[in-house]
Amino acid sequence: MKVTAKDIDTLVASAPPRRVPAQVRAEAWGGSRSWVVPLFGLTVGAFGLPFVWLFFPWGFWNDWRLSLGESVEVSGVVRSVEETGLRHGGSSDHRGKNRSAEGTPIYAFDFEFKDHGGARMAGRCYANGVRWREGDSVRVEYLATDATRARIVGGRLSRTPGTSALVLVIPLVGFAVVAWTLKFRWSLRALLERGQVAQVKVISVGGEDARGRPKFEVVLAGPRLNRGEPLVVTGLAIREIDVARGCLLEGRSLTIIFDPQKETRMLFPDALRRQSG
Structure with missing residues (x-):
């Protein structure tokens, strides 16, 4: 289900804690692609578990105690x-040919x-x-x-020897990806439900760093943001950069939902509408 202009207008007009439509929340998480990363993490983690069972040195703790002289x-x-x-x-x-x-x-x-x-x-x-x-x-x-x-x-x-404990890396990486995704979703949901809405001016978008590489950042200014001083926001999605650039070129204000405790943590509701067409 696509996010409509009415969904966004209702969202920004509601006072926190606000009710967030399921389609808005899903689009903020990444839409239909939002399950790719956690499924990848689960797959990697599940793939590694049998290897942990087979090769992990389960007796390492008592081996270590014996080695310490107990x-x-x-x-x-x-x-x-x-x-x-x-x-x-x-x-x-020495030629790299395996003898064993x-x-x-x-x-x-x-x-x-x-x-x-x-x-x-x-x-x-x-x-x-x-x-x-x-x-x-x-x-x-x-x-x-x-x-x-x-x-x-x-x-x-x-x-197996102690070095076989490295087999833990595979499932740990996989499940860490899942944990990170869940934390990200919880954080984004909290921002949608309890974040503050503000209209801000876009000062600049993007640019290049000292090495000539593009910067995914936006400079915003508004009376409710950073005590009225310009604020540099990084870590934005490409669709949010596009929305901010459109506001800058057209000279209109940008609607944001931000966390008053950490003002650089924000999202652009219009990016969800633009993403959905």
Whole structure:
């Protein structure tokens, strides 16, 4: 549903907190394209979750505690060795040709030991490659407060090494995009409902910076804005720049809805009408 001139006139004539028609709110969010960014973020985030489940080093916290010295070291025996199906890394020669494209297999090592109280304990740890074999005598370290958190010295509690925590980047980026979009929408909705309406004069539009690049900014002035002094507004959409330029060329005032607490946060209602035709 398109935004009509009547919708805009009713919006600017209403005192805050005002009722904002759904089509006006949707157009301010970006119209039919408003769902592209959050859907992209959700897709990226969902795509990354299985990789987090598979490759994130879930035992890193206890590995870190053991590395800090909160451990007791005893003798133990390796009872079984099995391949996890995971691989780590890969190497290339000086020509860039991969000699080990599949990387080093990650193995799981089941072991037994007795804690200092004499209780028989069992544990499992992981390492890259076959570092120990069934029946090998090994040194085992366990948390002084919890003997079930144990590993062979030189092994780790996580199936994957600590660097695999980088797998979090993918879903974090995706969900951060979604969070940013939701925050933006909430902020824009609050501005539409509670912002102050004012008529201002357009002093200048755009221009170039010191490097000759175009500036997406507008200089406005009005008695209710910035104590009557010219105010530079940046971060505007192209359609808002076009509306401001039209006002400047035609010598007419520009209607704005702005936040009195942060006056540079504003929108141009006429840009919504122009966008919708």
